[in-house]
Amino acid sequence: MVEEFRLRSVAAAAYGPAALFGLSEGAVLPVIALSAIDRGASTSTAALIAALLGVGSLAANIPAGMLATRIGERRSMLVAAAVMVAGLLVCLVDLGHGPWSLLLYGCGVVLIGAAAAVYGLARQTYLTEIVPLHMRARALSTLGGSMRIGVFLGPFAGAAAMQFAGLPGAYYVSLAAIFAAGALVLRVPDLEVTADERAAASAVTTRGMLKQRWRVYATLGAGVLLLSAIRQTRQTVVPLWAAHIGLSPTTSSIIYGVAGAVDALTFYPAGKVMDRYGRRWVAVPATLVLGVSFLLMPLAAGAGLLTVAAMVMGFGNGIGSGIVMTLGADVSPSVGRPTHIGIWNELADIGTGVGPLILSAVTALAGLGAGIVASGVVGFAAAAALWRWIPRPHHAAPS
Structure with missing residues (x-):
């Protein structure tokens, strides 16, 4: 009965839209810098x-919690889809070379x-509310996995479209995916919330x-910040080290793709382990x-060991699918949950900004190998913080 609930109720409400939203993001992520350069931007610009x-996500996390509290999770997801469409249409407007076009x-x-940010908070809150507590980790890790599968497939779909339509093709794929996600969300039932409950949350x-x-944000939240830092850095170190040892961009992309496949295929067992x-x-x-994979990477002098290190990295990230969302849900209050999750996601996003800065700073001072090792140490610090501050028992969520 538990599995039937998960597949029939949760999948339609969250996993399908999450995969499509991920595909929408994944289609445009690889071409953002290229599109800026096409409009006359320098590499640094x-x-x-x-x-x-990241700036957009940081700015929207807290307002996203307020929005979900006032209009509900389902409508928030629809608002997120509309904002995504608006953003993609703006990106498609090409004013030629110059600062106004870049602005x-x-x-x-x-x-x-x-x-x-808005969509992520709304779907996380929605699942936290409707899924039984004993299935929470499986539900949220599968949610994270669904998003990753979409992000993994998005660049391939975008690349195929660009063969026929150039750079705008990636945006067309993204628009199609987000419209499909919105259509699915339209069929999602609203959460049953009374007027008194809505007023109390507001x-x-x-x-x-x-x-x-x-105290929760300063302790467990710090562990999540560190985890998010090393997760974000992992997306940079593989292509950087590949270039450092003289591998071609094609080889680097293949290694990155192999790591992404390992990442996308390991999410569900982790959720079962967390719940049990x-x-x-x-x-x-x-x-x-993740920390060990960073320590392995500077030892790689060729594609073979780098592929191994990248696969270890993908495995570490994959088994942690949904952990940030699950921990945030575990320590969330029953009243004001969207507000709490907005703050929680803000901590995670701060981590995603801090991680690459640590890599950049140490690399500037001591070289790329030292920067990668320092980033690996961040992973060990995250492990220590999470071991110390994850609540015992894991299902005890303070009210």
């Missing part, structure tokens, strides 16, 4: 514009990042939530494996 995705394009990228403010639960034995049994090994 293109990198800055690509970073605006307009940057605004579109910010909208895409903001849409991802009375919860971000400041009040921070004051009430600051506790969150520590996945969170800590995932961060330790």
Whole structure:
């Protein structure tokens, strides 16, 4: 009966739209910097514009919690789809070379990042509410896996479209995927929330939530920040080290794709382990494996060992699928949950910004190998923090 509920109710409500939303993101992620360069941006400016995705997400996390509280999770997902469409259409407007064209394009990228934040919070809150507690980790890890599968397939779909339509082809694929995601969300039933419950949730403010639960954010939240930092850095180190040892871009892309496949295929068993034995049994090994993979990478002098290190990295990240969402749900209050999750996601996004900065700073001071090792140490620090601060027992969620 449990499996029937998960497949028939949760899949239609969250997994299909999540995979399509991931495909929509994945189709455009590889071409953001290229599109900026096509509009006259330098390499550094293109990198800055690509970073605006994170800026949009950081800016939208807290408002996303407020939005979900006021209009509900289902409508928030529809708003996110509409914002995503708006961002993609703005990105498709090409004013030629020049600062105004880049400014307009940057605004579109910010909208895409903001849409991802709103959609992510809404689907996470929705699943947390409707899935039984004993299945929470499986549900959320599968949600994370569905998104990753979409992100993994998106670049291939975008590349196919670009053979016929050039760079805009990737955006057309993204638009088609987000329209399909919105159509599925339209069929999702609303959560049953009474007027009194809605009023009580609306009375919860971000400041009040921070004051009430600051210890959770300063302890377990710090572990999640560190985990997010090493996760984000892993997307950079493989192509950087591949270039450092003289591998071609094609070889680098193949290695990256192999790691992505391992990542996308290992999410569900981790959820079962978390539900059965506790969150520590996945969170800590995932961060330790990520840390070890970073230590292996500077030892790679050729494609073979680099592929092994990248696969280990993909495995560590894959088994941790959904862990940030699961921990955030575990420590969420019953009243004001969207507000809490907005703060939680903000901590994770801060980590995604900090991780590459650590790599960049240490690399500038001591070289790329030292920067990768320092990033691996972040993984070990995350493992220690998660081991110390994940609540015992794992299903005990403070009210």
